Amino acid sequence: MTTRRKLLTIVCESDLEKKLGDEVMAFGAHGYTVTEARGRGAGGERDAAWGPSGNIRMEVICEAAVADSIAAHLRKTYFEHYALVLYMSDVDVLRGEKF
Amino acid sequence: MTTRRKLLTIVCESDLEKKLGDEVMAFGAHGYTVTEARGRGAGGERDAAWGPSGNIRMEVICEAAVADSIAAHLRKTYFEHYALVLYMSDVDVLRGEKF
Amino acid sequence: MTTRRKLLTIVCESDLEKKLGDEVMAFGAHGYTVTEARGRGAGGERDAAWGPSGNIRMEVICEAAVADSIAAHLRKTYFEHYALVLYMSDVDVLRGEKF
Amino acid sequence: MEPVVVFFLLGVAGGLLRSDLKFPPAFYEAISIYLLLAIGLKGGVELARHPLASVIVPSLVVLALGVAIPLAAYPILRYAGGLKRADAASIAAHYGSVSVVTFAVASAFLVRQNVSHEGLLTVFLVLLEAPAILIGVMLARGVGAGTAFGPVAREVVLGKSVFLLLGGLVVGWVIGPEGIAPLGPLFIDLFKGVLALFLLEMGLVAARQSAALRRFGPFLLVFAIVMPLLSAALGLTAGHLLGLSIGGLTLLATLAASASYIAAPAAMRIAVPDANPALSLGASLGITFPFNLIVGIPLYYQAAIRVNGG
């Protein structure tokens, strides 16, 4: 009944939302989910108290190969200059063909 | 110390929140967590700019059997007509008897 | 390319955010991500309609040992008197040294 | 052109140009709450000036109007438009119910024309919100044994739109003109400015809805312009029966012509799952809403003058 897919979660500064969304789709994902977030990390506290200090948390369910290519792209494009954290895990989805 | 449980995550249109919450409990879950979300998928962009275009993201930690019966119910009830995505994974919880 | 780490997720009443954030860092985590949440559980409905009824959802990616010591601390400190749910899973991260 | 409508056009421009302007969801919610409550309050204060008994007959006429419009729309959608049952029923519900903001713009229009209207009109607004939604559910499901209308009725009446309008009406009625005075700076003076902000946001949203509609061919587009004209005619007829003033006629025609995009979508989404919300919202918000704002309201006003003068 279920199919195994990758769940790729990205936490990064809000300013990247639009660009990231487009890129994720371009790499072959069929959708994503975004929530507002705040947090702390190597770049200090990002408390979402005003525009430039907010984070987003983006989740992408996709095939492992797509997840890998998105991750590789983000690593190359954003790791050096942006506050961005990325992690992956396995999830079981219904309607596997959707992702 | 920890017990293995299922984490069932549902992303769907906000209008379903109340109904879904009640159903999830009726199927034997003992709680759930909801966050506001937006996203993209087969149904296009849902950007939460106004009421009808918002999503929610609901997480339910429960026993595998409960997760399966919730998933089956949602598949039957909502897949055809609603923007709804659902996935499952294993998590380790403290106080396993709580879930 | 990726390293395995623990993803510790905590759902609890908003009032704890500041204290919890500090404690998590003190136990050796290098960051965390917070989103606003609401939910239902043993303590009834927490619908975020006003200050005292809101939840937060905090995610910490860290080494397994750190996750365990945070979990042990939270269990000891908060389980008895606070609405707090906690679960763990494995995730694969890039830049493992970051976490 | 009514100034607040210019804000709507700015929003539409932003939407079409894909500006990244977006109102935070909480801001949109807060403004909605304010507008609904303020309209209710103002209506309640007006109402306090009339004996309550005089409300009963007009209310029944208006309820009939709220039932007649969706019943008239449904066969058009189903047989002329060839839409499937659920969609026809859902769209009929949207057009039978009302748009609170269209009502507010029409009121602003009347103020600019120095035309007054009966306090009762806000009661009509509240009365027209719910019945069409119930009719829509019946049309979709049939009036069979298994159908439970209770939950839907409950949902609509305790849903925030009706609750705030009705609640405002009752509070306004209880506290009366002197009670409202110290609240006036918020609920009266700011009203039009907040309405302008809301219309800016609705312009952004409407631009996207009308884009979605393009996929569904010309029938809905024509329907979304012709149906309000038919409904307005029904509204004028009912208003004439009730002997309304020119202002009252204009508002009742506008109410009839307007299509819901807040209460109806939420209710239909749950009660009639197999109706496609892109169709009903595309028509009601993407076409009928701008049409009424720009063309409809002045037209209904002209028609009201003829009806009242005739």
Place this chain on the structure above:
Amino acid sequence: MEPVVVFFLLGVAGGLLRSDLKFPPAFYEAISIYLLLAIGLKGGVELARHPLASVIVPSLVVLALGVAIPLAAYPILRYAGGLKRADAASIAAHYGSVSVVTFAVASAFLVRQNVSHEGLLTVFLVLLEAPAILIGVMLARGVGAGTAFGPVAREVVLGKSVFLLLGGLVVGWVIGPEGIAPLGPLFIDLFKGVLALFLLEMGLVAARQSAALRRFGPFLLVFAIVMPLLSAALGLTAGHLLGLSIGGLTLLATLAASASYIAAPAAMRIAVPDANPALSLGASLGITFPFNLIVGIPLYYQAAIRVNGG
């Protein structure tokens, strides 16, 4: 009845009927920030009219009141009510601290009665917010060696309630009457309307809180009505000592009688984890808050007339 209280009742009705109306959390927060700041500002402007030295003695008396009330409440809760130590201490803290919104409603009440009051009262409001919370922590933990009050004190004073009230007070005092004039349309004229909105929301919340209270039996219910009366008597006594006017007496009695549901819950939740927040919020917000709004304020006003006239 004071108009804003009618909004509260509407909210209670919505809560009891389980309407799906809900203020977005950000809206609730924004309104709170506004109300606290506006009250502070108004008080600060008033204060600018008095020499600062004249504030010292009254302040000490009021501080004593803020210590006395929780010390009086604690034994009642602990021994008459049989509550466990943490709960008795936490509830005592809530009742010793104050409800800013109850204060605002009492001020509105006085405006309607055409009764003025001393500018000092806003200072009293700020002074009464914190001490009871510290007393509550002491009662719960004992004044032992290991107890660190610094963090709790810091938390309360820099917490947003006290910071905004006190900050507003200072800003109002600095900019004075001419400085506030151009800010008046926001901070003065809109005040009562925003208060009405807030009371609508608090009604929704209070309805749920009082439901939670039912589980805990009749003692708390009685306490939540009798304690404000006792505290009001203490407040009137203190006010009489200070020679306050009828308006000032009414407000000080109201402050004494009111129970905190913003600052105290947040502080007690962290400082006294084993106190059950459903008890303290159920009593303070579910019973005492509505009681003061509807019955208490007019009563304290009558009492103030007697005290002042006597």
Place this chain on the structure above:
Amino acid sequence: MEPVVVFFLLGVAGGLLRSDLKFPPAFYEAISIYLLLAIGLKGGVELARHPLASVIVPSLVVLALGVAIPLAAYPILRYAGGLKRADAASIAAHYGSVSVVTFAVASAFLVRQNVSHEGLLTVFLVLLEAPAILIGVMLARGVGAGTAFGPVAREVVLGKSVFLLLGGLVVGWVIGPEGIAPLGPLFIDLFKGVLALFLLEMGLVAARQSAALRRFGPFLLVFAIVMPLLSAALGLTAGHLLGLSIGGLTLLATLAASASYIAAPAAMRIAVPDANPALSLGASLGITFPFNLIVGIPLYYQAAIRVNGG
């Protein structure tokens, strides 16, 4: 001191004392939308009083100013400050662009001095927002073959700041003085109060930004105070060329001296990733913004008097 600046200082105090006061993100957003739109509207209504042709030459002069300031700032940052290319370019863009809130405070300052200004100034505000950002991107990337300015230009012009200012300007121009009248209670009367709220929030934020700056040594600190003075001189020169009044000169000098912390950061973050945002925000928001509010505006006003009188 201008009253709204006192709110800024309260925010700074809260930030330094680490108060837990925090505006919800949606509230911050809502206030920004309001302020930008209100400024645009007011400017548009003013503009409606002038023939449109008279705008062209001044606009070109002001555009030149918007290009000149970042070109002047860049070599200072790069060679005197030893900053790397991307950082120098990004900071230059921030200082060439403008702070809408600084402009609003300067307008409020002029109102208190009873000094009027040309309606054109809001147009200048809009015109100065974008060019420096494009110059900054060019400075960072070079004007090579592969550089696509289209997306950046699009981003800035359809970004919410410029869209709301420009949109407000157009709407104000279309609806004119009578159209704005019923919207005045929201967009005019409340303006200063909302500005005060916004400044409170910006104080909280600025306190944190200036802390971040400490890590980067004294050069940026000096730059953040000297650069506005240079820019103000350029602004006064341009304004003198255009024959502006004292009020107009003050505002143009303030615009030139102000540094962007809304539009520029968002654009530079995407277009020049290797620039460190802590540097540019630390300088523009942590130092220059408070400097202009407290010292700069009165200074530019004095200078404007000399220039205009000389």
